[in-house]
Amino acid sequence: MEITQQIVRAVACGIKTLYGADCETSKIQLQETRPEFEGNMTLVVFPFLRASRKPAEETAREIGEYLTAEVPDVVARFNVVKGFLNLVIAPAQWIKLLQEINGQERFGFRPVTDESPLVMIEYSSPNTNKPLHLGHVRNNLLGWALANVMEANGNRVVKTNIVNDRGIHICKSMLAWLRWGNGETPESSGKKGDHLIGDYYVAFDKHYREEVKELVAKGMDEEQAKQEAPLIKEAHEMLVKWEQGDPEVRALWKKMNEWVYAGFDETYKALGVGFDKIYYESDTYLEGKEKVEEGLAKGFFYRREDGSVWADLTKEGLDEKLLLRSDGTSVYMTQDIGTAKLRFQDYPIDKMIYVVGNEQNYHFQVLSILLDKLGFKWGKDLVHFSYGMVELPNGKMKSREGTVVDADDLIQTMIQDAAQMSADKVLRLEDITPEEAQEIARIVGMGALKYFILKVDARKNMLFNPEESIDFNGNTGPFIQYTYARIRSILRKAKEKGISLPDELPLTAELSDKEISLIQHLNDFAQVVRQAAGDYNPSCIANYCYELVKEYNQFYHDFSVLREEDAQKQIVRLALSEAVSKVVRNGLGLLGIEVPERM
């Protein structure tokens, strides 16, 4: 059994025996002892003063005496400082714990069974009119990491993507391509499909704004001009044709979307993310209309004179929300209702998580209420995993002002920079093929990008500084990967020397304070994984990995593994190195960050 659990149980017994009071185990706080005091674990006794009716120090002393008497093989000795009871744990317990961590391939993970709750996670959700940018990168990385974290906590996970493949935005691109494209294709232009379509979307916007400007110059007010401009009217007509199933429009739509999907697939592959089930808005929006009509019949919603359908949420403290336009076409909310319906038909969902930016907090607040009204059992408890915006040093990302960071460009830059960095350190690895070097550059470059984004608390807006992201010093992915590679090198060399880990570590081995501290922190991993799932926030895993690796690095400079002469000490240090590498690999793995065996 784990050390903490043993002590908690013993303390609960002690409170009962000494003071005759029952004690909830959740009130028993064990924390790491501060380095300036002797001991490994500290019990905070303040919560027990009510039961003991004695001064803090006396209470602490009594509990300490009880523990050393009852569980002497765990608590070797103790000391008291004010209300804090510092416990010195028997070294053999730490060895056992280390052995336990090393004995499991995935220490800290919970198994997934057929009875595990089914969690569906929606992320990415691109529009098909432009390529992915930095904001999507954050979304994709968070979604993928969160899916891994939920799975590590014993949930069945279905990763899903809802592609916004229909709507006015894609009509704009189509229209622009028809008008100015001269039949250009990804093959003929050599452009990636999503970039090609994105270029036409930009072209549409440019011409559209010129039209609006002209109309305003002729004396029309701006709001009216935006609606009356010929291009936007034409795009709306196209949307109506699309909804009517016009063969020509549908054929073009299909062709252009295929180009975009091919482009997205490349980007997803480079990011290392994927999906179990992809939904398309074109398949779900009609379902949504149906569901809205159903709600209308049941009196949840109402129809206005112009024919539009609304939900009145003023009782919930919100506004009225449009569900169907007066021309009968559906809006964003309608689509999400339809998608929910299809998903629920496809899977017995227990929990639904939407990974969507915080600009849509209101949308999901409304969606939760609507789904609940419409009878989805997970609607009320749906989780909107809301992440902050990515800002650039010179302001926000704005596609109109051309200050977006394109995902594909970014990925390429990161990998090239990583390759450059390792080329500068070329002395290190002599026997390396160009292919291996390229693969290491890919792992390190992507690791730098992923770690830079995932280490930040997902809820907060973050600043993406391109220069800093390729700096591999400090709290970065490459620093962690580098330490991992060094540990693997030690383990390889140990093997060459014929040193291997025995099935049973020597319980009599001596441990330094640093070694005990490292074992304690390795043990924390299980808790961190649980916390990440509880908060729906993977960033704590990133920061944990950094702390662990930093501690190992300090350790590394003070102790040697291969040159240690005491056989027992050497075995323990080897086991520690093994454990650190394993935990780091699993931790980064949850974040979707790969580790290189050498670099």
Add this chain to the structure above:
RNA sequence: GGUUCGGUAGCUCAGUUGGAUUAGAGCAGCAGCCUUCUAAGCUGCGGGUCAAGGGUUCGAGCCCCUUCCGAAUCACCA
């Protein structure tokens, strides 16, 4: 204006269910350390009224209230 979320070192960020006279990392600056298991590293120095004020208690960066600042949102856009 309503709602939601933020405010911690010059900059970017940690800070676990409230815990220990001294709130931590990294970057940037300064000073050391490579005949050593991989120096993409390690050690030291300087840098803070945790936005402000009040409250809760043995104890608050963390919980409650007020104020200030910032962001998002409140569309027949997605």
